[in-house]
Amino acid sequence: MTEETTDRLVDGVRTGRLDAAVISVGETVPEGLASVVVDDQPLVAAVAPGHELAVHTRVPLAALRGHALISLPGGTGLRARLDEALRGGRLHPPDRVRGRRSGGSRRTRGPRAGVGVAILPAVVAAARPDRLRRVALTRPDLRGRLVFAWRAGGPAGPAGRALAGRARAALRSSGR
Structure with a gap:
């Protein structure tokens, strides 16, 4: 293994x-x-409760423009989905997305502290409802x-x- x-x-x-x-x-x-x-599940934006996106239940991917994004590093499937969508919408240079190694607590630490928007599988974001708000991503819908x-x-x-x-x-x- x-x-x-x-x-x-x-x-x-x-x-x-x-x-x-x-x-x-x-x-x-x-x-x-x-x-x-x-x-098979949706990928969502996960933000701290006080983040400006936290008041929304869903936003288009374009709403992430200008926000620091946190995702798994290059070479991972989740990151490939995100990079494809960002390039397709000409929204955010993929090289500006901060990559984090796997491990739920490390991927959610940044957004919990209010320093970025994490792109996570919905189930991972849902595991910390007291610390993270899930925001569905639309146009395009991202799935993992x-x-x-x-x-x-x-x-x-x-x-x-x-x-x-x-x-x-x-x-x-x-x-x-």
């Missing part, structure tokens, strides 16, 4: 270094991989999907094939 950025996990699965991985993707799964969805992925031809080893088979069966039976 290892924790890496989405880019590195995808590379590991493609090359056979990893049998499978849970990765964050957008609308499409990276070429050469097969997958089953683990989770986690998938269990393996090489399209299947993992090379028997243990990897067994793991992928069991994970696919479990996730499909749960309605994913």
Whole structure:
């Protein structure tokens, strides 16, 4: 088991270094991989209760113009979704988004202190309702999907094939 950025996990699965991985993707799964969805939910802006955006339940992505943005670092699926949307709307240079390593408390510390707007999966922002206000993002709607992925031809080893088979069966039976 290892924790890496989405880019590195995808590379590991493609090359056979990893049998499978849970990765964050957008609308499409990276070429050469097969997958089953683990989770699919909206990405939201999370702000401190006193932040000017906290009075809104939803805002267009353009409303974030001029605000310091906090997200996971480059190479992660969530960050790729955000960068694509920012470039598409010509809103914010992606290199000005502050990247934070994974770990919920580190990603939410900045917005709780009022120093920025964090872009997070809705479930992460909802975990701290006393400290963070969730603001839905529209135009475009941003979604984060986690998938269990393996090489399209299947993992090379028997243990990897067994793991992928069991994970696919479990996730499909749960309605994913």
